[in-house]
Amino acid sequence: MRYAKPYKNRLYMVVLFSVTLSIFAAVRPYLLKQTVDGYLKEHDSVGLLYYIILMGVVLVLEVGSQFYFTYWANWLGQDIVKDIREKLFHHITTFRMKYFDNEPVGKLVTRSVTDMESISSIFSQGLFMIVSDLMKMTVVLGIMFYMNWKLSLIVVMGMPILLYATRIFQQKMKIAFEEVRNQVANLNTFVQERVTGMKIVQLFHREEIELEKFKQINELHNKAWLKNILYNSIFFPIADILSSLTLGVVVWYGGWNIMHGDTMTTFGDLFAYTMLIGMLFNPLRQIADKFNVMQMGIIAAERVFEILDREDLVQQKGTKIAGHFKGDITLENVRFSYIDDEEVLKGINLKVNAGETIAIVGATGAGKSTIINLLNRFYEINSGRILIDGTDINEFDLDSLRRQIAIVLQDVFLFADTILNNITLNNTAITRDEVIAAAQKIGVHDFIMSLPEGYDYNVKERGAMLSSGQRQLIAFLRAYVSNPSILILDEATSSIDTYSEELIQKATDKITKGRTSIVIAHRLATVVNADKIIVMDKGMIVEEGKHYELISKPEGYYKNLYESQFAVENN
Known part of the structure; x- marks a missing residue:
């Protein structure tokens, strides 16, 4: 975040549009409730038209907020990464030659290019998106409890299970992504060396031997990604089932209350909750996905900053400016x-x-x-x-x-x-x-x-x-x-x-x-x-x-x- 300081005005705009996006997204279901209970039920066509137009205006504002939030967040992320990449390249050029004797070129290329793109995703698809989703969930929960605290309690009861599953998923994915990044660096190093030394590979008939080595490295890379795929395949169906079960219980309980004359629960509540539950659970489900993106970015950042923090490798510069030497x-x-x-x-x-x-x-x-x-x-x-x-x-x-x-x-x-x-x-x-x-x-x-x-x-x-x-x-x-x-x-x-x-x-x-x-x-x-x-x-x-x-x-x-x-x- 230190690198965001030169772009603080843009950062403020991202925060602003994140707030407006959360508000407009949560207001639409509430307007739907008012429409159903106040005008649809009473057959008030004028009021119905008024609220439909109002929901349309809110939707346009939500879409505009989404556009500017996404655009400014990505723009900010790319500029921050541009600055870090330039600093990294400059820092590498100041290292003692001993560092380059021991470090594979492919590894440094991975740090300067692939890892940098992962860092940009922290801002464009990770951190800001997670903050925005959390804000949206907070506003949605507030509106839900304002509308009907009984139905809201049912929704909240299902969330700890999803939160626990999300935490386990996030921990597993961190390990999986770290292994993926290691294997990507190994692949880059191997390919870079063989392409550079292709003449030697062909002169000494090493094509098949190098292919077998590549297959082994590629297989390890494949296995690392398969772990990632497995965890995704387990988590997202669990999240979908929990969301659907919660919605089913809410509809059943709300419908039972309405049929037994409970005036606290209305048809408008049921309409609104079908939207609100999705707006509450989907961000939570997506946060886990965005945590994956952010985990990759964090792991990449750790690798990049490991190089940036190595001041012991930098050649110590003197202060005396060398003019044209006599040459002794x-x-x-x-x-x-x-x-x-x-x-x-x-x-x-x-x-x-x-x-x-x-x-x-x-x-x-x-x-x-x-x-x-x-x-x-x-x-x-x-x-x-x-x-x-x-x-x-x-x-x-x-x-x-x-x-x-x-x-x-x-x-x-x-x-x-x-x-x-x-x-x-x-x-x-x-x-x-x-x-x-x-x-x-x-x-x-x-x-x-x-x-x-x-x-x-x-x-x-x-x-x-x-x-x-x-x-x-x-x-x-x-x-x-x-x-x-x-x-x-x-x-x-x-x-x-x-x-x-x-x-x-x-x-x-x-x-x-x-x-x-x-x-x-x-x-x-x-x-x-x-x-x-x-x-x-x-x-x-x-x-x-x-x-x-x-x-x-x-x-x-x-x-x-x-x-x-x-x-x-x-x-």
Whole structure:
């Protein structure tokens, strides 16, 4: 309800129309009683016509109240959910990378989309509808006791049974819906992963195996819904039987009183009670149904707010705004582990001078890419310090820090959008002309213009319409136009064709000039011209120096690595 505050005027209107709806709905049966007892029985055609018109006016007012109540309640619910969804998405984008390492993508998609729609139903079909029904029942009970307290007592006697059944039903449905939400999240996660990895599924002939797994998950989802269906199948017939039995007893008792000369009970009462009992029991029956909707919304809200309340996952932002760096980078005894007690970096000490191009090489798992992750503060170090231009990176505002560091990764991610938007990432400060000029400068303009629509070519999801080499070129241009203080190439040439590699090598020479650059590579031929080469093994720096210095060391780690790779490439 905290999120309803910006829309409090709309909330007041929902409450107002809820009240008017309750009053108009309950007044109609009373007018029917007056019509039967006062005019139909006395054959007063003028009075009868007057009351018929009056009932018509009340009906129109009731319909109008119903319309505005439903419309405003749904409108309010959708705006509240819009705000929560935006807050959730923004909150997720501030999480540490460790969170995404452990959480399935399908689960987060479920929270952001499916669960959000369930939350909107709290307002549109749940909470406000229940409040409206309760108000209507209160007004109806008041009118019933005003009209005939004896018949009203009979009606009230049947309500505790229905209330008890409703309570049991609501408790069972909460458990059932929680299981449904879990199974929906499992389904989403499974399908999302298999669709994303469809190439692997087909390459390794996993279609039947994955189908069997899907059948098992789908069966659990089906069973969860069957519980829901079973509880509905039991409750609603019970509610209908109780309503019908109550009406039967009222008609029998009222009719018996009339036949024995009881002036307190009239034919108008019986006509009115046939409507009033339905107006009393149907909302109670529907409240149980709406409780189901609200239960799903509450369970969904619990899951969403569980994420929103996780402040411990948010990366702590510093206060110092990072301007354009000179580019001095220092690592002082940096230790880090992705998993507790399993250190990936073991006391790294490293100094990079402004404007230098350094290369970091080593076997897979040596900790090369981890240094880059820590420099960008994707993860927080266990101990030690990382400084840029003499300032601890934890002191910098996170957004301003990352604006000064550009990375080209081995696995390039492109959005289902145009080439231009994938380069600028919709940054309005970077113009189309600037992108074209940058592309021409580093030699990729001709490649882009060779595509069907040039810079407006849609690369589809994850850049599926481009080769790996072409995606790398786009990523390289994306990094360049951001005008970073520090440039990082993380295995940027490890999986591309010779032509693309030549383009990137030429571009690298241009954009690394006068800018601190860090190159991580398996292919040592690409780093021989670096100002300094850092050799890593098992989370430690084992050698550092220029290429000619390292290659001259007898039995040196770098020398052995270089010669073995050179021999493989020649063979």
